[in-house]
Each structure stands twice: as C-alpha cells, then as structure tokens.
Amino acid sequence: MAQRRTRILSEMTWPEVREAIERGAGVFLPVGSTEQHGYHLPLATDVILPTELALAVADELDFLVAPPVAYGYRSRPLSGGGQGFVGTTSLQARTLMSLVEDVLSELIRQGFERIAVVNWHFENQNFVYEAACLALERHRGSSARILVAEHPFAELSEATMKTLFPEGFPGWDYEHASIMETSLMLHLRPELVLFDRAVDDASKRHPWYDVLPVPEDFVPASGTLWKATQASEEKGRITWEEIVAQFREAVVTELAGTGSPEAVRHER
Numbered sequence: 393m394a395q396r397r398t399r400i401l402s403e404m405t406w407p408e409v410r411e412a413i414e415r416g417a418g419v420f421l422p423v424g425s426t427e428q429h430g431y432h433l434p435l436a437t438d439v440i441l442p443t444e445l446a447l448a449v450a451d452e453l454d455f456l457v458a459p460p461v462a463y464g465y466r467s468r469p470l471s472g473g474g475q476g477f478v479g480t481t482s483l484q485a486r487t488l489m490s491l492v493e494d495v496l497s498e499l500i501r502q503g504f505e506r507i508a509v510v511n512w513h514f515e516n517q518n519f520v521y522e523a524a525c526l527a528l529e530r531h532r533g534s535s536a537r538i539l540v541a542e543h544p545f546a547e548l549s550e551a552t553m554k555t556l557f558p559e560g561f562p563g564w565d566y567e568h569a570s571i572m573e574t575s576l577m578l579h580l581r582p583e584l585v586l587f588d589r590a591v592d593d594a595s596k597r598h599p600w601y602d603v604l605p606v607p608e609d610f611v612p613a614s615g616t617l618w619k620a621t622q623a624s625e626e627k628g629r630i631t632w633e634e635i636v637a638q639f640r641e642a643v644v645t646e647l648a649g650t651g652s653p654e655a656v657r658h659e660r
C-alpha cells in the first residue's frame with residue numbers, strides 16, 4: 393500500500409490521522425484573515441504565511457497541519473487598513489473565538505496532545521489565546537498542551553532588521569502589505585504577487601490611539617501601510633529563515649512530547 397507523506401490533515405484519510413495521533417504526532421492550527429493587502433498582495437496573505445510556517449517545520453517535528461482559519465477579527469485601520477476595502481471579510485470577535493475554540497476542542501477530543509496555534513493577523517491576538525483557554529477548560533484532565541503564537545515571531549536580529557528596514561523601522565503595526573510581508577510573499581509564493589503594482593504609502597495620521605467612526609486620514613488609499621516597493625525576494629528569504637528557526641525552537645521547547653529535541657527527532 394502506498395504511503396503518503398502529506399502533512400496536510402484535510403488531505404489525509406481518517407485511518408492515517410488515527411495512526412498519526414497514536415504515534416504522538418502534533419497538530420498546527422494556522423489562523424489568519426481574508427483581508428486587503430494593498431494593490432499587489434492577495435487577500436489570503438495572512439492565511440498563507442502561517443500555513444507555510446507550519447508546513448516548514450511539520451515534517452521534522454512530526455506535526456500535521458489542520459485546515460487554517462481563513463477569516464479573522466475586524467481589520468483595524470492602523471494595522472490592517474480597516475474594514476473599508478472590498479475583499480476584507482471579517483468575523484466578530486465572538487465568532488472567531490467560538491470557531492477557534494470549537495476546532496481546538498475537536499482536535500483535543502480526537503487525541504492530539506501537542507497543539508500549536510499559529511496566528512498571523514495582528515487583530516486576532518488575545519482572541520486566539522482566549523479560545524485556547526476555553527478549549528482546554530472543556531477538556532480538564534486531558535494531557536493536551538497548546539502553544540499559542542499570537543504573533544508569528546518575537547524580535548528579529550539586528551542584521552535582519554537592517555536588511556529589511558535600511559531607512560529605519562516604523563513599527564510592526566505599519567508592517568501590513570509592506571516591506572516584510574511583501575518580501576516573504578515574494579520568497580514563498582511569488583506567483584501571487586503583482587509586484588509591479590506595489591506602492592509606498594502611508595496614512596496622513598497614525599496616532600497611538602484609535603477613533604470611531606474611523607477617520608479617513610487614518611487609512612492610506614492603497615491599503616499598503618508603508619513601503620512595499622522596498623521588498624525583495626532576498627529580504628524575504630533572510631527573514632523567513634529566522635522566523636522558521638524561532639518557531640521551530642518554540643515548538644521543540646514547549647511541545648517536544650517526551651521532553652527533549654532529541655526525543656522528537658528519534659520519534660520520527
């Protein structure tokens with residue numbers, strides 16, 4: 393019988409998933425959004441990136457990748473351009489929390505014990521954490537453990553930051569459809585990037601507080617919050633290697649199963 397090597401849970405059969413659970417495989421749940429990303433990046437950017445991150449380490453750490461959550465919480469004007477763009481299709485916070493809680497709860501019920509939520513969409517933070525708390529509360533006594541990566545990485549090295557932002561770093565809230573996200577997409581999924589349409593943009597005002605209803609001058613017309621034209625495949629490759637390494641280390645540290653990275657390696 394042919395042995396498939398897929399890590400994508402939805403492409404497997406139930407006996408294959410059962411076999412994976414029995415040998416102690418973990419599961420990643422990528423969480424993103426359906427949200428405008430400027431003139432040049434696809435709406436699924438925030439789904440593609442955490443899914444690629446999960447797939448990047450799935451084989452070596454023996455994880456499956458669950459179907460990603462493709463919708464996210466309301467796009468905020470100062471970190472995602474807001475809700476005023478066609479294509480941005482968002483959930484209320486309670487819907488997102490219920491969705492993530494239900495999916496995590498189902499994964500625990502089936503027997504997965506090593507679980508990691510990988511969120512890319514800034515606005516989903518806290519809601520995915522709350523959902524993970526509630527899912528575990530439903531399964532008191534289970535030995536499931538959930539790593540919640542609300543942000544897909546910590547800080548990047550000084551060298552990478554200089555490469556990415558030679559003119560200075562504006563802050564991660566600006567990094568929407570801009571240098572880093574565009575570079576990562578050029579590296580990972582170049583066929584989805586309309587790079588000749590990329591622009592440098594900025595809102596007229598970007599204060600430290602928010603205002604409702606959303607003031608028009610909080611939102612740049614393109615939906616790109618900073619400088620997308622400074623992106624490159626090379627910047628994407630350098631950044632991606634660092635992000636993957638950080639994520640791998642987090643998963644190995646927290647979800648190694650029997651305790652050490654060695655154990656994870658030998659289990660395969």
Ligand code: MN
Nearest residue numbers: 438472513514
């Ligand atoms: Mn986003």
